[in-house]
Amino acid sequence: MKATVFVTLKPSILDPQGKTIAEALRTLGYDSVRDVRQGKYFELDVDAADAGQARSLAATVADKLLANPVIESYRVDVEG
Amino acid sequence: MSTFAVVVFPGSNCDHDAYHAVKQVLGQEARFVWHKETRLGSADAVILPGGFSYGDYLRTGAIARFSPIMGEVARFAAAGGPVLGICNGFQVLLEAGLLPGGMRRNSRLKFICEHVHLRVEQTDTPFTRLATAGQVLRIPIAHGEGNYYADPETVAALEANRQVILRYTAPGGEQDEAWNVNGSTGAIAGLCNSARNVLGMMPHPERACEAALGSEDGRVILGSVVAALAAAGVDAAPRPVGAAQP
Numbered sequence: 544m545k546a547t548v549f550v551t552l553k554p555s556i557l558d559p560q561g562k563t564i565a566e567a568l569r570t571l572g573y574d575s576v577r578d579v580r581q582g583k584y585f586e587l588d589v590d591a592a593d594a595g596q597a598r599s600l601a602a603t604v605a606d607k608l609l610a611n612p613v614i615e616s617y618r619v620d621v622e623g
Numbered sequence: 624m625s626t627f628a629v630v631v632f633p634g635s636n637c638d639h640d641a642y643h644a645v646k647q648v649l650g651q652e653a654r655f656v657w658h659k660e661t662r663l664g665s666a667d668a669v670i671l672p673g674g675f676s677y678g679d680y681l682r683t684g685a686i687a688r689f690s691p692i693m694g695e696v697a698r699f700a701a702a703g704g705p706v707l708g709i710c711n712g713f714q715v716l717l718e719a720g721l722l723p724g725g726m727r728r729n730s731r732l733k734f735i736c737e738h739v740h741l742r743v744e745q746t747d748t749p750f751t752r753l754a755t756a757g758q759v760l761r762i763p764i765a766h767g768e769g770n771y772y773a774d775p776e777t778v779a780a781l782e783a784n785r786q787v788i789l790r791y792t793a794p795g796g797e798q799d800e801a802w803n804v805n806g807s808t809g810a811i812a813g814l815c816n817s818a819r820n821v822l823g824m825m826p827h828p829e830r831a832c833e834a835a836l837g838s839e840d841g842r843v844i845l846g847s848v849v850a851a852l853a854a855a856g857v858d859a860a861p862r863p864v865g866a867a868q869p
Contacts, residue, residue, distance in 0.1 A: 557730065559729075613773070
């Protein structure tokens with residue numbers, strides 16, 4: 544089964560990379576893009592009996608390694 | 624003399640500098656410990672050196688914190704032994720939860736490689752006992768992700784508990800955002816745990832132990848550990864370093 548994990552900086556954390564990207568877009572003329580926050584995207588190919596188990600495994604793995612809880616939060620999506 | 628264990632992760636590149644500073648400059652014993660070992664051996668102090676463990680993949684220090692040796696490092700720390708995490712080593716200690724907080728990319732995004740000034744905030748740690756309160760040390764940094772972060776509650780607790788040990792300041796010791804090179808919360812360059820035996824610092828004291836390298840202020844940090852161990856009964860008389868071996 545495929546589980547995807549989106550890891551993003553917590554809203555209170557300054558994101559200089561996101562800001563730089565937003566400024567680059569404004570330089571390119573996309574003034575209507577007001578802000579950008581950059582995150583990470585992981586695709587996990589997991590052995591799981593069902594979507595619930597896949598989601599739970601992905602969350603465990605995200606808690607343990609993929610996200611640093613001090614500065615990041617995450618969201619899990621499961622296909623099917 | 625005291626023995627320093629220098630942990631080596633795949634991608635560590637300041638392990639030899641740390642070994643050299645401890646052994647050749649301070650005349651103590653030093654030993655490399657590969658990250659896959661499960662024993663530190665007879666070590667009086669542990670250094671987690673700088674570098675790019677696991678290529679900084681995922682997050683700096685995120686994978687190295689799970690190396691087999693880290694269980695031993697945690698036990699050594701829990702038993703009160705001095706543990707010094709330098710740069711990537713500091714990042715590993717944060718990821719391992721041995722120190723509170725996290726690291727972000729430098730606020731101005733650039734990798735910064737230069738000497739900075741650090742004010743010693745507390746002298747009652749094995750890493751700063753040779754310093755005087757407020758003393759300014761000139762020590763080099765070389766990092767792209769040294770922007771220390773902790774949430775307001777944690778920062779308040781750290782300050783109240785005097786766990787902030789080194790701060791980025793102006794050359795005269797004044798705290799000023801203009802001198803906070805990487806945007807760290809509270810201009811924190813180094814902090815310790817509540818038991819005061821684990822220190823993480825982004826600057827490299829091991830690169831500031833010889834005049835030829837531009838500063839000897841790093842001796843204050845490393846020499847303090849040697850002095851602390853001596854005071855605790857570990858014989859710190861240096862080996863004669865006269866006939867230097869390359």
